[in-house]
Amino acid sequence: MSNETWQWQEDGCTVSRSTQWSGPGCHNGCGILYYTKGDKLIKVEGDATNPYNAGRLCMRCLNLTEAVNHPDRLKWPLKRAGNRGENKWERIPWDEAYDIIEEKVKSIKKDYGPESIIGMEGTGRNIIWQVPYLTYAGFESPNYTLGFLSGDACYLPRAAQQAVMQSDFFVTDCAQHFETRYETPEYEVPKVIIIWGNNPIISNGDGFFGHWIIDLMRKGSKLIVIDPKLTWLASKADFWLQLRPGTDSALAMSMLNVIINESLYDKEFVEKWTAGFEKLKECVQEYPPEIASEITWVPKEMIIEAARFYAKNKPAAIQWGLAVDQQVTGISAAQAITSLWTITGNVDVPGGNVISKSGFNVDDGYNCGIEWVSEDTLQKRLGNESYPLKMYGFASTAHGDSVLKAIESGKPYPVKMLWLQTTNPIANMGSEAPRVYDAMRKVDFNVVVDLFMTPTAVACADIVLPAGMSLERDSFRAWFAPLRAISKIIQYEECKSDEQIVLDLGKRLNPAAFPWKTVEEWLEWKFGNAKDHYPDAFQIPWSGKTYRERGNTRGVTFKELQERGWIYADWQYRKYEKGLLRRDRQPGFNTADGKIQLFNTLFDDWGLNPLPYHEEPPESPYSAxxxxxxxxxxxxxxxxxxxxxxxxxxxxxxxxxxxxxxxxxxxxxxxxxxxxxxxxxxxxxxxxxxxxxxxxxxxxxxxxxxxxxxxxxxxxxxxxxxxxxxxxxxxxxxxxxxxxxxxxxxxxxxxxxxxxxxxxxxxxxxxxxxxxxxxxxxxxxxxx
Amino acid sequence: MTENKASSRNGLLIDYEFCTGCHSCEVACMKELKLPPEQYGIRVLEDGPRKTPKGKWDWTYLPFPTSLCDLCEDRVKAGKKPSCVQHCQAAIMTYGPVEELSKKLAEKPKMVLFTPV
CATH class of the missing domain: 2.40.40.20 (Barwin-like endoglucanases)
Structure with a gap:
């Protein structure tokens, strides 16, 4: 084995060091060694030299040979030969598929406007900037969304709430921002970790390798688990708060009640770095533990003891998950939980909740390319008409439910085409799946890009394009640390990488927005390199988000990254003290007054609840x-x-x-x-x-x-x-x-x-x- | 069994207190030994979840090597760790001479030492 190079020979195989993300895959991006002979994957191993996973792999990665070599994979472009639903297809060349799509896109844009085309992907995987770029720059439509995801309820509520409250992403500190990991001198092991609404060892949400929690438990971290279900982690926890689903907001407010009323909060931090504490203090009085206990079904004493345990043991971190989003009060629950780590001063400190950045900021995710959508068209983004967070640019997608209603009703305008890139809404992403099925079949023209023939493709696709798997594409992983290379190692039949498909089509649809000759050149643009070669591509500012600076790897090219495998960017604790969060380089958070908004003035201006609150789920024992x-x-x-x-x-x-x-x-x-x-x-x-x-x-x-x-x-x-x-x-x-x-x-x-x-x-x-x-x-x- | 074998015997030390039941060892082994379907060189047993009379929860996984385990003889010769040890997501498995592992065994409770061959 060699660390000097990214490829070497071993046992008659070529071994390549890379990152496995998707597809198929998850929200991790683990270091992996692919053993190949020619274009065939023979086996995989974890890359023990990569600090992210340190050689460990889950059963899905270990079984990658069954995915990559599966006989049912899509192998070449297909055109529907029978009716939708009959699963009859005709093999066509790529150029013919592109011709058909180009003609349809251009005629729909002309007849109905670009907003009639919807770009969709599944959950945020390795198409999080590619599909948005195609939608915004290629179709010039404002309507990029996550496969009908109701209420955008997967991290987006937390992301939008964080954008308004303090404008950055917080994650549990597992020393993941340092190459030296747990050995880093300034790192501290959290004394307590709250696992809130997720089972990270299985779900690995949002670039978080769940077994880091086990690493920390072995180093002494104690757990509080908040989950309706006893997870394995809950069985090991000091406190398991078995709440009724959908009552997270009430529970968090009650914990805030205990911490504030018993004066267990960090007064210095609250005074210096937060705004609206007095209003929060007043508001939590509505949620004393005895009231919260009735709402949440968690015993009163347990709420009190858990709140004290969290507040008294510093540093402490909160690892939150999807359940926070999947309730009508998703934003509110997120605000209350953020308030917990804020008032206890566990903000951007070792072993607390820390502000993460994607590797060298090169990942601007769902907004990538939005500058190519005209101002007028951007206003037509579905959902903008109803929701201020969307209208004022704190959201990065169209609203899944509004897209569904537009298809059903033709209002505010008709939807004529769906671009579905590795999303399978009737199997997974859309709730009320039969309704989503009917809606998708109503749309005139649908393209599915995927790995296998899915129920969604059979039910509604007119063209199906075969996507390459992770080891069949040159790409990168920047969400969060480190910045990792994903390398194309083999070619499978006629599959193309998601990047290649988007680039090919983009060059036909809007060449000015796709000046790159190759995917590698496009990646260099993402890395902030090659400015001299593509001055036009740099004329437009990086992203609609004026508060976030354009990413750049400071000259590191894709090829260099591939050789090195990964690079950790400089990363520091207490960035708010050091002027590292704001464009004006002043200390503070990236909000108007530089403080974390415990009372959300923007929400107040928009007529939304500025403070967290409990609202019964619409179908609950009490509401219905x-x-x-x-x-x-x-x-x-x-x-x-x-x-x-x-x-x-x-x-x-x-x-x-x-x-x-x-x-x-x-x-x-x-x-x-x-x-x-x-x-x-x-x-x-x-x-x-x-x-x-x-x-x-x-x-x-x-x-x-x-x-x-x-x-x-x-x-x-x-x-x-x-x-x-x-x-x-x-x-x-x-x-x-x-x-x-x-x-x-x-x-x-x-x-x-x-x-x-x-x-x-x-x-x-x-x-x-x-x-x-x-x-x-x-x-x-x-x-x- | 010869004296030599006894003094050089290797084993697997498993800190089962932190086994999460993720199946990585089982699949890593299947792939390494190229086993047919439903054959295992290591299996993960489960006890619980069960509430004890003290009101605490018992939920324990215990990986144990089957008769098919050869302690990844070929990998070890090539300077690698056995595949289950390398890929264990909780990093709770250690491979080495039994003599060394038994010292570690004494260092903390809820550990087990296996000598499959």
Missing amino acids: PELYKEYPLILTSGARSWEFFHSEHRQQPTMRIFHPDPLVTIHPDKAKELGIKDGDWVWLESKRGRCKQKAKLAATLNPKVVSAEHGWWFPEKPGAEPILFGVFDSNINNLTAQCQNGETGYGAPNKGLLCKIYKVTEENSQVMPTMQVTKMGGFGYDRK
């Missing part, structure tokens, strides 16, 4: 008691599995050996009451629809709560309708809803709805949900 009689269980869904990333990995035999079926977890007492045994197939039903999963009995939940899996489809079943890979049969998104957002437009109550459960029998299973949706018009309820 009549509904609760018919659907007496609280449904949460979306907990991650080791084997799968959302709707991916279902075609890999090894993953299905470990996890063959979709599982719904039910408390044994509740199951007994319902006559359900472990391993029984059961129907889960809400007022919108039903799906079938297998019962797993575990006392890890409150008996009134059940937890179902998401993302299930069955690649082993036929693709043509009415089977459609069985995509609706076990789909929990038959039960969830679109268009139930918070006042900001953000947040969706998908982790806290009402359902009932009953055993599957022959007579109640005559019509399977996929048949019901594809051939019988769906479940027949009023769509709101």
Whole structure:
């Protein structure tokens, strides 16, 4: 093995050091060694020299050979040959596919305006700047969004709230910004870590290698886990707060109540670096522990003790996750949780919540290329008309629910084309999946770019393009530290990298915005290099966000990064003291007055709640008691599995050996009451629809709560309708809803709805949900 | 078994207190030994989650090497760690001479030492 070079020979294989991101993949970007012979992947190993994962890999990466060498991969461009849903395709050359797309885009732009084209991707993976750039600079449309994601409820509520409150991203400090990691002299191990609404060891959300938590536990960190479900981490925690889904805001406000009223907060920090503390103090009086206990179902004493434990042990960090976003008060919960680490002074200090930056700032994510959208067109971004956060530029996407409504109603203007790049909305990203299915089929022209033939592609695509997997593309990972190279090592059939596809099309659609001859040259532009070669591409400012400076690697080229594998940028603690956060280089946070806004004046100006508050989920035992009689269980869904990333990995035999079926977890007492045994197939039903999963009995939940899996489809079943890979049969998104957002437009109550459960029998299973949706018009309820 | 073998025997020390049940060792091993479906060189056993009479939760995973484990003889010869040890996400596995590992075994509770071959 050699650290001198990124490629070498070993056992008759070429070994290449790179980063595995996606697809297929997750929100990590682990150092990996690919062993290849010619264009075939033989095996993978973790890269022990890469400080990010230090040689460790999860089972999905270890099983990459089954993904990369899978016979069902898309191999060349396809044009629909039968009707939508028939799964009949004709192989066409790339140029023909591009010709068709170019002609359609140009005619739609001419007849309906660029805003009638929607660019979509799945969750934020290695297309987070490429698809936005294609949408904004190629289509010149303002409508880039995450596959119908209701309430943009995946990190975006937290991101938007942070943008307004203090303008930077905070992460739990696991020394991930230093190449020397835990050995870094100024680093401190958090005494306490709160794990809030996620199970990081499985979910690895947002560039966070979840097992760093285990590293820290072994170095002495104690845990507080806030989760309706007993996770393995919760079983090891000093405090497990088993809250009712959707009540995070009330719990956080009550913890603030204890910390403020018992004077356990950091007075010096609050005085110097925050604004609005007195108003927050007044507001938390509405949430004394006895009231919060009634709302959240967490015992009063537990709230008090956990709040004290967090406040009294410094440094302490909060590792938060998706559950924060997936409630109507997503923004509010995020504000309350941010207030916790703020008033305790755990801000940008060793072992606290620290301000992260993407590697050398080269990642401007969802806004990449927005300067190519004209001012008039930008105002037409779907959702702007209803939500000030969107209108005033604190949001980086169109609003998923507003896109859905525009397709359904043709208002405020018709949607004529969907560009779906590695997103599979009817299997995963869209809640109320049958509704999303109907909407997508209504659109005149749809293009799907993906790794495999998905239910979404069969149901609605007119053109399908094959994307290369991670080791088939030159790219990079900058979210967060370090900046990592992703190298093209093999070529699979006619697949092209996402970058190449976007560049090819962009050059046809708007050549001025795509001056680069090769992907590598485009990457140099992202790195802030090659200014002399492409002066035109630099004339327009980097991004719509005036407060964030354009990234640059200070001359490091893509080839150099590839050789080195990764580079850590300079990174410091207490940046607010050092003038490192503001453009004017003055100390403080990047807000108007330089302080963290505990009272959100901008929200106040816009008529939104300036302080955190609890609002009942729209379908809860308290807000909808009549509904609760018919659907007496609280449904949460979306907990991650080791084997799968959302709707991916279902075609890999090894993953299905470990996890063959979709599982719904039910408390044994509740199951007994319902006559359900472990391993029984059961129907889960809400007022919108039903799906079938297998019962797993575990006392890890409150008996009134059940937890179902998401993302299930069955690649082993036929693709043509009415089977459609069985995509609706076990789909929990038959039960969830679109268009139930918070006042900001953000947040969706998908982790806290009402359902009932009953055993599957022959007579109640005559019509399977996929048949019901594809051939019988769906479940027949009023769509709101 | 010869004296020589006994003095040079290697083993796996596992700090099972922090095993998260992530299956990385199982899949790493399958790939390394090129095992057919549903064959394992190491398996992860699970106890719990179970509430103890003291009101605490017991939820423990325990990886143990099966008869197919050869302690990655070929990898070790090539200067690498056994594949399960290298890839364990919780980094709780140590490979080495039994003599050295037994000293470490005494350093903290909830550890186990396996000698598969």
